[in-house]
Amino acid sequence: MVETLIPDAFTKLAYQTLQQGKAAFGLAHKTFSTRALKAAAATGLIAASSEGSSSDISAEIIQLVRGRYDQLIRVDWEDAEKGVYPRSLLFDDAWDDFAKYYPALCLDLPQIWNRAQQKVSREFAPEIDTAGLPNYYTQNFHHQTDGYLSDRSAQIYDLQVEILFNGAADAMRRRILAPLKAGLEVFKDEIPQNTRILDIACGTGRTLRMIRGMLPKVKLHGVDLSNAYLRKASQLLSQLPGELPQLAQGPGEALPYLDNHFHAITCVFLFHELPAPIRQQIMNEAFRVVKPGGTFVICDSVQLSDSPDLGMMMDGFSDTFHEPFYRNYTRDNLVDRLQTSGFVEVTESVHFMSKYLVAKKPLYGQ
Numbered sequence: 060m061v062e063t064l065i066p067d068a069f070t071k072l073a074y075q076t077l078q079q080g081k082a083a084f085g086l087a088h089k090t091f092s093t094r095a096l097k098a099a100a101a102t103g104l105i106a107a108s109s110e111g112s113s114s115d116i117s118a119e120i121i122q123l124v125r126g127r128y129d130q131l132i133r134v135d136w137e138d139a140e141k142g143v144y145p146r147s148l149l150f151d152d153a154w155d156d157f158a159k160y161y162p163a164l165c166l167d168l169p170q171i172w173n174r175a176q177q178k179v180s181r182e183f184a185p186e187i188d189t190a191g192l193p194n195y196y197t198q199n200f201h202h203q204t205d206g207y208l209s210d211r212s213a214q215i216y217d218l219q220v221e222i223l224f225n226g227a228a229d230a231m232r233r234r235i236l237a238p239l240k241a242g243l244e245v246f247k248d249e250i251p252q253n254t255r256i257l258d259i260a261c262g263t264g265r266t267l268r269m270i271r272g273m274l275p276k277v278k279l280h281g282v283d284l285s286n287a288y289l290r291k292a293s294q295l296l297s298q299l300p301g302e303l304p305q306l307a308q309g310p311g312e313a314l315p316y317l318d319n320h321f322h323a324i325t326c327v328f329l330f331h332e333l334p335a336p337i338r339q340q341i342m343n344e345a346f347r348v349v350k351p352g353g354t355f356v357i358c359d360s361v362q363l364s365d366s367p368d369l370g371m372m373m374d375g376f377s378d379t380f381h382e383p384f385y386r387n388y389t390r391d392n393l394v395d396r397l398q399t400s401g402f403v404e405v406t407e408s409v410h411f412m413s414k415y416l417v418a419k420k421p422l423y424g425q
């Protein structure tokens with residue numbers, strides 16, 4: 060196996076170099092695209108810039124964020140080195156998507172810019188049918204063209220997120236893997252083929268892909284409101300060996316599954332995009348469908364209580380990226396909410412720009 064033949068030091072260097080390259084690319088993309096958009100706005104080609112607030116970030120904050128980025132990359136490598144997940148996962152980037160869709164991502168920027176400047180937040184292509192979808196959901200989150208509701212949005216989404224986080228989005232997602240694996244220990248007598256894991260709001264399937272890499276034999280399920288994102292997930296996941304994950308269209312707040320069905324549940328980058336009552340409903344539903352003794356692992360944005368020094372950045376993010384529920388999210392008490400749903404042993408941690416909550420459903424009689 061290649062993994063065991065290549066010396067650790069070389070793999071580590073390759074991973075660090077890859078991450079540095081992704082970080083530099085993300086920064087360069089943002090710098091040049093902002094300059095180009097401002098120049099186009101100045102000549103009247105696109106909407107005039109309505110920049111009100113200063114986007115200046117202090118040197119201390121840049122230093123703090125850099126330190127956190129480095130810490131994330133360090134622990135990501137350490138978990139791979141320990142064998143929590145295979146080292147190959149560190150290199151599982153969507154290079155073919157990058158080559159295919161980076162031009163589309165760039166060509167879409169003027170539309171995103173126009174929506175942002177003109178404060179347009181519910182604009183969809185005429186063929187998109189929003190009937191039956193919740194009102195809070197039918198928006199252009201991040202000013203994305205078509206919100207989450209078209210194939211072209213699904214094709215460029217992973218690249219957009221990777222660029223937003225300077226190449227750290229997957230590394231942040233991978234932080235759920237160690238607690239997920241540890242949480243499954245309680246079911247160690249179960250054969251992997253009978254172990255069921257659900258990813259709520261699975262989007263394009265990045266998290267399911269990582270779980271498949273770590274636990275090749277378990278049964279994987281994903282649920283999401285977007286058919287377009289599920290189509291993309293199906294395409295990405297069907298490239299992998301092993302049983303095809305089962306994907307379902309539906310809302311996290313009314314999960315289409317039986318009570319006590321899953322051994323573990325994950326949820327990545329969802330809660331900051333929900334109104335507070337829906338956050339609670341989804342936690343209640345996670346509690347209902349996870350087995351007693353099962354684990355719920357959440358990865359989402361950091362909150363004010365985790366990082367008061369990033370408060371200004373967080374409030375700016377809410378407006379700049381059209382995240383209508385983000386401000387409320389950053390002030391919410393997610394531990395209280397999980398406990399209200401019935402979860403126990405709730406723990407919290409922070410890596411780079413994300414926080415992680417791990418919670419257990421009590422075993423019968425506990």
Ligand SMILES: C[S@@+](CC[C@H](N)C(=O)[O-])C[C@H]1O[C@@H](n2cnc3c(N)ncnc32)[C@H](O)[C@@H]1O
Pocket residue numbers: 196207220232259260261262263264265266282283284285288309310311312326327328329332
């Ligand atoms: C920011 S994306 C995160 C996707 C994915 N988990 C990831 O790591 O990239 C949010 C996802 O949540 C889905 N979503 C939003 N509200 C939902 C809800 N109430 N129930 C199910 N999915 C929802 C969206 O369609 C989208 O795919």
